[in-house]
Each structure stands twice: as C-alpha cells, then as structure tokens.
Amino acid sequence: MELHEKIAGEITISENPGETIRKWREEFNVSQLDLSKYLGISPSVISDYESGRRKSPGVTSIRKIVYALIEIDRHRGGLILRRYNSGVPSDALLDLGDYNHDVSLERVIRLIKGTNCSVVGLNRYIRGYTIVDGIKGILSFSYSEYNKLYGWSSQRVIFFTEVKMGRSPMIAIRVHPLKPAAVVYIKPDRIDELAIKLAEIEDIPLISTEMEVKDISKAMATLR
Structure with a gap:
C-alpha cells in the first residue's frame, strides 16, 4: 500500500481523526503554519481539526492534507518518505x-x-x-x-x-x-x-x- 493511502485510511477510520492528523503532521515534522500555508488556509483551521473543535474533515480534505505532508517532505529531500519506503x-x-x-x-x-x-x-x-x-x-x-x-x-x-x-x-x-x-x-x-x-x-x-x-x-x- 502506498504511504498516502495508509495515512489517509488511518485518519478516516480513526475514532479521533484530529489526533491522527496531528500524529502524522508531527511525524513529518511539519508545523501547523507550514501545512496551512501549503493548503492555502488559516492555521486555526488545522488547529481546530486537531483539537476536535471543528468537525472532522471530509475525504477530499483529508486527501489534500495527506498529499501536502508528502509534498512538503519531498521538497525537503524526502527523508520521511525514504524511511517508510x-x-x-x-x-x-x-x-x-x-x-x-x-x-x-x-x-x-x-x-x-x-x-x-x-x-x-x-x-x-x-x-x-x-x-x-x-x-x-x-x-x-x-x-x-x-x-x-x-x-x-x-x-x-x-x-x-x-x-x-x-x-x-x-x-x-x-x-x-x-x-x-x-x-x-x-x-x-x-x-x-x-x-x-x-x-x-x-x-x-x-x-x-x-x-x-x-x-x-x-x-x-x-x-x-
């Protein structure tokens, strides 16, 4: 299974999707600010997802978050991708x-x-x-x-x-x-x-x- 599918699937079936999003964001060593900039949204949106203050994102938004984490890592040299692959x-x-x-x-x-x-x-x-x-x-x-x-x-x-x-x-x-x-x-x-x-x-x-x-x-x- 491709890494993006693994992450997206884990977030989708998680009992606490916000915590799972935070887990993977921290695994990729990406700040809320960097992720929000890549997605073109406010950092507070990411914070609200992770804290549970905002309803869990839908499948399309989860896909965008996952691809953002992977692309940010690629731009940094792809260390996390190399580890998992x-x-x-x-x-x-x-x-x-x-x-x-x-x-x-x-x-x-x-x-x-x-x-x-x-x-x-x-x-x-x-x-x-x-x-x-x-x-x-x-x-x-x-x-x-x-x-x-x-x-x-x-x-x-x-x-x-x-x-x-x-x-x-x-x-x-x-x-x-x-x-x-x-x-x-x-x-x-x-x-x-x-x-x-x-x-x-x-x-x-x-x-x-x-x-x-x-x-x-x-x-x-x-x-x-």
Missing part, C-alpha cells in the same frame, strides 16, 4: 540515500571527518549510505529487514549511532551474507578490539566520526 522500522532508520554513480570512500571520509580505526584499505567506491540507530536498529531487525538496510546496493556505507563498544553491529554484519563497503560509528563511546578484528576479517573499513547525524546527512546528500 525502505521497509525498515521508521524509528530505527535515520537516513538512507542511493547514488547513480561511484563515490570514492576516501572522499566520504574527508567529508565526515572520519578516522579509519582498522588497517583495511580505503581504496573503494560506494553507491549509497544508510544511517541507523544502533540500539533500535540492527540488533532487533529481522533477517528481511536487515536486507533492506542496503537500499539498491550493498556497495554502501552503513552508519551506526548509539555505539557503546562496537562489537554487536560487527558481529551482526559478520553472520549475514550481505556486507557493506564500510561501517562508520557515529560518536562511539569506544571501539572494542574485537570490533576492529571482525572488520579486518571481513575486509570492511571501520571508521569513527564525531560529526552530528544531521551534518552527516547533509554531507552525504551533497554527493548525489
């Missing part, structure tokens, strides 16, 4: 992007101010990236969800946040047949020797960076 749990996937050309891994590392913690060479290319919440993500993914981390190609960098020692992500990667081109830990507490050893066994560069997730997303987007 990837099939990975949305609270675990922080960003995902694919390239239609080779990108040097060395260039990526310069962009994110990364440090190679392994002895694996960096002379390789990527075709995409995935940023995952390390706690919510790979440790609880099903087998099929893990596959979806790779987008269109396994020739990609996988970034992990919330890394304590770095063992678990590398163990999960080791036991799965698909391997990324490189792994990056974002602001790790520390990187355990076992994590480094596993990376070297699998011939996967293990990188660390102190950049914020939002800055990494912006940097990776410039490579498209």
Whole structure:
C-alpha cells in the first residue's frame, strides 16, 4: 500500500481523526503554519481539526492534507518518505540515500571527518549510505529487514549511532551474507578490539566520526 493511502485510511477510520492528523503532521515534522500555508488556509483551521473543535474533515480534505505532508517532505529531500519506503522500522532508520554513480570512500571520509580505526584499505567506491540507530536498529531487525538496510546496493556505507563498544553491529554484519563497503560509528563511546578484528576479517573499513547525524546527512546528500 502506498504511504498516502495508509495515512489517509488511518485518519478516516480513526475514532479521533484530529489526533491522527496531528500524529502524522508531527511525524513529518511539519508545523501547523507550514501545512496551512501549503493548503492555502488559516492555521486555526488545522488547529481546530486537531483539537476536535471543528468537525472532522471530509475525504477530499483529508486527501489534500495527506498529499501536502508528502509534498512538503519531498521538497525537503524526502527523508520521511525514504524511511517508510525502505521497509525498515521508521524509528530505527535515520537516513538512507542511493547514488547513480561511484563515490570514492576516501572522499566520504574527508567529508565526515572520519578516522579509519582498522588497517583495511580505503581504496573503494560506494553507491549509497544508510544511517541507523544502533540500539533500535540492527540488533532487533529481522533477517528481511536487515536486507533492506542496503537500499539498491550493498556497495554502501552503513552508519551506526548509539555505539557503546562496537562489537554487536560487527558481529551482526559478520553472520549475514550481505556486507557493506564500510561501517562508520557515529560518536562511539569506544571501539572494542574485537570490533576492529571482525572488520579486518571481513575486509570492511571501520571508521569513527564525531560529526552530528544531521551534518552527516547533509554531507552525504551533497554527493548525489
């Protein structure tokens, strides 16, 4: 089912459509003001719908609200759409992007101010990236969800946040047949020797960076 159909259906059958509209508006990180501007209506109309002061909008209005949220996200780069279309749990996937050309891994590392913690060479290319919440993500993914981390190609960098020692992500990667081109830990507490050893066994560069997730997303987007 397309995302717009899922949202519209959820609003329509909800016992409290206004609350459901607010839930999805906040999920897309769209303010009442921005939504009202896109729809060409007063912000008070959106507020009244969400609070229940105004009768629930009809099907046509719901459709307009849903398409507005999706189009606003597209204009911002489509992060929320990529999360949902990837099939990975949305609270675990922080960003995902694919390239239609080779990108040097060395260039990526310069962009994110990364440090190679392994002895694996960096002379390789990527075709995409995935940023995952390390706690919510790979440790609880099903087998099929893990596959979806790779987008269109396994020739990609996988970034992990919330890394304590770095063992678990590398163990999960080791036991799965698909391997990324490189792994990056974002602001790790520390990187355990076992994590480094596993990376070297699998011939996967293990990188660390102190950049914020939002800055990494912006940097990776410039490579498209």
